[in-house]
Amino acid sequence: MKVVIVEDDRTLCGLLKKSLENEFNVTAFYEPAAALAHIKSSGADAVVSDVRMPGMTGFELLEALREEMPEVRLILMTGYGTVTESVNAIKSGAYDYILKPVDPEILIKKLEQIRILLDFGRQIAGSFAPVYKSRRFDDIMQLAARAAKADSGVLITGETGSGKEVIARFIHGVSSRRTAPFVAVNCGNMQEQLFESELFGYRKGAFTGADSNKRGLVSAAERGTLFLDEIGELPLPSQSKLLRFIETKTYYPLGSVEQKTANIRFIAATNRNPAEEAENGTFRKDLYYRLNVVEIKVPPLRDRREDIMPLAEYFLGRFRHINPKIEGFSADSVRFLENYSYPGNARELSNIIERAVILENGHIISPASLHMQGPAGSTNSRRLDDVIREHILAALTEAGGSKTKAAEILGIDASTIYRRLKEYGIG
Known part of the structure; x- marks a missing residue:
């Protein structure tokens, strides 16, 4: 992976280059204008830049890259960090933000996350999400990459056919759970009377026709990601059962008295307006808030x-x-x-x-x-x-x-x- 360092402190610039060059293909610059010219001519996958530099700030460098090369990920670093500045960095499109003195191990880990994102984008060439040119969709991909770092709930909204499941698969694929299963559940096809048996499975004899044990979708997704597609279609009684499961991560297969514990991540998607439906009572507010830790809005084509x-x-x-x-x-x-x-x-x-x-x-x-x-x-x-x-x-x-x-x-x-x-x- 090609990494460009931009730091006007020559001593620090040299130390950063030395700490990264065993892991990445690193080029270092003391002047942001020279770095920008190099990136335009030779390309880069990631840029690590100081914020306060003579001639061009890190934010101005970020803006120049976002206009001409939105695929380049930029990590900003500063010795004058404030909460406001860090929030502005992320809002402006920076991949991440770190304080000086820079810990080389932390920087390497952040760059590794970018490498994983890039590698996964190449691996999933069979889907259309990584195929984009717009700055707007690049913002979506960067937010998805950041959401993948935690196990928090993600709610993906957008029109039918806009790529919500592909974003969900991307989040799973760059997360720590990427080697475990990704299981998609179409809630629109989930009949209320079959909800528990499909999700949690059942034991032989649990009901008429249960001639053998059946593994549920939750068990199939163990250690991985359960994708709840079209969550807005789920009937209210089923929403209540789902909420309890999300909160406790425990369940009983139908016909069993043995409680099971699930180790899975939840990602949900809907083509409706979940906030509006939560207000009018067609979607449980508590379930909405539980799922909507990070919301990703996929714009229409x-x-x-x-x-x-x-x-x-x-x-x-x-x-x-x-x-x-x-x-x-x-x-x-x-x-x-x-x-x-x-x-x-x-x-x-x-x-x-x-x-x-x-x-x-x-x-x-x-x-x-x-x-x-x-x-x-x-x-x-x-x-x-x-x-x-x-x-x-x-x-x-x-x-x-x-x-x-x-x-x-x-x-x-x-x-x-x-x-x-x-x-x-x-x-």
Whole structure:
């Protein structure tokens, strides 16, 4: 990992460089302007900078990096620390803030956290959260990384398809629990009468049909993270039971008199307004406050348009195996993609690109394949999945029912045909 030190005290600068160079690729500068020029030309993963320096303060350096290279993490250090200054540092987008005299071991640990964050971002290339360019989403990722350092509750809010679960998986993946399971629970599908048996498991004979012991989701998440997706959908009686479990970390599998203790972390998510629902009584206030130690608000894709094309390019790479001849997007397609409102957020963008890869006959994705009609990116009134379904079924009919021939007609991978037909319930 490339680390840049910016410290006008030459003695301290040299000591810091020496303490870090066995762990990282370190470059040191006495002048912030020279450091900034180096970072712009050679790049950096992390910067450790003094706050008070002649010519440019650490906060001004931070602002310059945030404008041009938001992916660079900056740790500020000062010998004149105050609570106000430390709060301002974090609010301004600093990754962390430490006081002088700097303990090299503490600094190394903070830089290790950044290395873990970067490594994990590369590891989870199969998801879209790390694919971003906007400063706004970088703020989200940095907050998530800080939240991962503790076991406190995290509540992630945002519209459907905006990436709440991916943020939750990121927090788990950079936390101390990353080697243990991440178990996602869709509370919207959790029927009240089945809540306890699904969450806590049951013993043979606990009820009619319980022919054997069943392990619950809590047990499956032991030492890891339990992700409570769409927590706002959970019925009030189930919310009460969940609250008791979160507070005590103890439970009884149905049909058992043996109390179990859980060692898990809780992360919850909702596409509703939990504060508003807590006020009107549709969501328990005590549960809301218990979960909402750290709230992460994921902005919709339409509010971070700089991320649209990086995501589109990522999804194109993800689906290119379906139609390998595709090379990229036409200029008109880029314009349409960048101006569409994406009510379904990144999930909808993924569907749009997958459909376009299936439908495109040329080497460049055109507006026709995106199924967009005008500069505003308005789509046809039919659902995207319906368009794909009709296209595949028409090819299947033309091929006399042969899935392999239908794939050849469409110019796509046969596995895509099989997967889609299975989704449609067609054997």
